Amino acid sequence: MDQATSHPMDDFPVRQLTFDMQRVGDHNVVWSRTCPEFSVFINALALHVPYFERYLIHTMRTVKDQIGDPQLRRDMSALIGQEAHHAKNFTLFNQALANRYPKVGQHDSDAREDFARRARIDSTKHLVGFTAGYETFTFLAGMIILDNHDKWFADADPVIKAMWVWHQVEEVEHGAVAFEVYRQLYGQHEWYRKWMVLKALTHIALQTLKTYPHMTKEEGWLRNPFNAAHKLGFCVLMLLRLLRAALPVFRKDYHPRRHPMATTKQNPIQIAWRRFQGRGGDVLEIDREKMAKMMGVPAPV
Template structure:
């Protein structure tokens, strides 16, 4: 379990948002320890070499389940083999999931009947497949330079997850095409834009942009399942489950491109900071015209009141995107790391429910309650 010169001087119990709740000093070799569990589900171990360590690794050991406030006595060998995480807190290991959703009966305005909210997410969705392929290509440029086994595994699973995202959103894009959306033109335009980017921008900058986009999607994913956000409260259950599955996996692999950029690519702060500025501009320049054309196709552009109410839900004082700003802007902090926000409790709840039965529809009910629609295909 550990190298001979390694001494475990403490076990740290983390709350799911990453806040340290309690520290238990358990010397390496002890077979069990007592832990106050309840809502504190992730057992973290701190490795120290000698009495005055020069480096600290945070290792994920396992998940604890108990009724609230119960006192557990758990054998240490009950947990999975610890995984070194390069000095930063990591989530559970990234797991690709093959899922499918029956989107054939999804209503046109599936997000609570609101055309603006619906078409905002539709405009993102139509760009996801080509965008995911760009992310995969950007990561692959540096994949062979990685020596850390854990990061190599994470990259491999990241690629599989992103590939599955593209497949699922391609299927929904077929539904939008049947509604009159010119998906082929949108895709061709984005593909040309990406090829131009790849032609003129250095590979390191492409990776920095990928890390920046991943920060946006992970922040959006965390907002999707926040108790303070009703982003999909009134949404069609199938689409709600689809976006929640995508959002959870974005949180799950949110640090992969960042760690690759900081490590193998040797990226620095200024490039990273500028990449998010460029990525944010690109999202608005590329996605906004498609968003507007979708609204025009629905006849909504002739209804200014509907548009203003919808935009207020996105950009208003209590809007979806406005509420993401503190976490989004944390990117510009010099010492930032994607896992600074830890593992949100709702994400962990979704993952636990999915692991129980492998059904994203049922897993989404943990977040938003029961749905009265058929299961995902």
């Protein structure tokens, strides 16, 4: 079985990809024509993500010497590499968002300062627990987003689409690392892991609900009350969808590797993307024709 179709969490690589945000510009940040409200929702949710990713990197570096398992240490190094490139690309995208939305620059600055402060003051247990809790949702979101590609991504800006597909594939790949680090260091405190999952979801929800209404207002979506209810309701339903997807996480025998979408029965986009990229394919822009080529299906008319 080749690497593309083996378990995605086995020996995952670091891919040094940089997406051309100059090709996007602030005029095209509502990048999904298939579902514009999804693009605004995920833009709002992800605004603070690069700063969490720096927090994660700090956490992994802080505890790496305490991990005896050589395979897990290798995975921690790969996780640090992947997240460093995620943070770099999404920080650049945040600049485009700040150019379009008046309050986003301040929201971005607040998130950066908040995570920098947390990294300084959090105990080691809290660093590891919150990182594992938060990574629960980047992992779940990765699977949800890829599973709904046709609904949310089919007609989208090719650079932003490519960036999100890359990001979500890699979030699934390293989706078990923070969990396994927590289990090795604090596995006897199962209650604390579950508490950190709830704390991470609360943080994600509050950050999203802080920014999403501002973005929708600037897009002119709140002028009509019926349209406003639909757009704001979309955000709430998406957050509830994350909560529902997280319910198995509270089982005592939970492990990310056993999630059906992270096995060889995984989403076919993951398999196709890893195979295409691994063979040298250009994944920095993905339009409909390239997605069809990647998936081995006829190009859309």
